[in-house]
Amino acid sequence: MEVGIVAQRGNERATSLAETLSGRLEADGVELRFDATTATALGRDDEGRSVDTFDGCDLVVSIGGDGTFLFAARGANGTPVLGVNLGEVGFLNAVGPDEAEAAVQREVDAYRRGELETQEAPRIAAHTDGWTGEPAMNEIVVQGPRRGRRGGGHVEVRVGESTYDSGPADGVLVATPTGSSAYNLSERGPLVHPGVEGLVVNEMAARDGMPPLLVPHDREITVTVTDVDHAIVVSDGRARHEVDAGTPVHIGLADQPVRLAGPAADFFEALGKLD
Structure with missing residues (x-):
């Protein structure tokens, strides 16, 4: 299984969480793919690729805000995307930073069992x-x-x-x-x-x-x-x-919607970030 990871550009918390998730996934035998910016931030420049190649992954993890999610989803195309926020619930990032490791592991385990469930958002x-x-x-x-x-x-x-x-x-x-x-x-x-x-x-x-x-x-x-x-x-x-x-x-x-992995965001809770 291969998981793509995209961390919000210039955000140390996002980079730190990406490093933590990478270590856990690699220990579990998961292959990783990073976009070029995330690879550089993690000191893995030789592993960075264009986000447009992420449709070759089995799961993509986006760490940051809605803008980071849109960036990741553009390259993921039909690959499921799990959105991790950095403490503020967003419309696309339902998983909080403290829950990220467990949430990503659940999706990896579900994929391996052939039971990964997704919701679709139109494009x-x-x-x-x-x-x-x-x-x-x-x-x-x-x-x-x-x-x-x-x-x-x-x-x-x-x-x-x-x-x-x-x-x-x-x-x-x-x-x-x-x-x-x-x-x-x-x-x-x-x-x-x-x-x-x-x-x-x-x-x-x-x-x-x-x-x-x-x-x-x-x-x-x-x-x-x-x-x-x-x-x-x-x-x-x-x-x-x-x-x-x-x-x-x-x-x-568009022919291909975005496939959202993980728990669905609470629309009304996410409205709070508009205040």
Whole structure:
């Protein structure tokens, strides 16, 4: 069995916990894989790999906040990911640091018995003719060259074959239930319980626009931005792709969801970190 470990960049507590877990797993005969940054922090530079290779593991352990989890999940693809927090319950990291060793061991034992159970969290992806973007666990944003004065454009939003809105706006954000508590919330979008199968369509700084809309998760959302030099598609705040003005950008469920290992996070307990 091979376990991938990703520790939050620049966090000594995360590195220390990664070292503790590594020792225990190696003593149990488990092979380990580290991303390059974690390997360097642990003094295992020769063992570091791109996180994009983590889909070759049997389990991935993410140590840190939601950002670290998103980074690990991007490379894990369909490999189960166990999220370990550093003392503050997150929406994706249900295991506390004091419980980490026992929780990881339980998942390793369950895998060896063929009984590893996971929950699935949907991802979404954008595409145009000839291009498909990186899947996002939280949100995809389609916007003008920049936010704010003279940065937006004329935005048309379609849900399936129907037009939802058309008018001036900075852009449009499409969020999963997981991502409803992230960028979507700062744009005055609704919180969505993870048990709801839907996607949030949220216009950003729209002039006389429509309110945020929750649509069935199997609907395709199409966003077209005009009256700009170009538009930008952003996946989970990091992967950016430029498209020509007037290019329809289609957003829908990605083929591969994220598989979450370990106990499910308590949604309402995790809301406390938003205070």
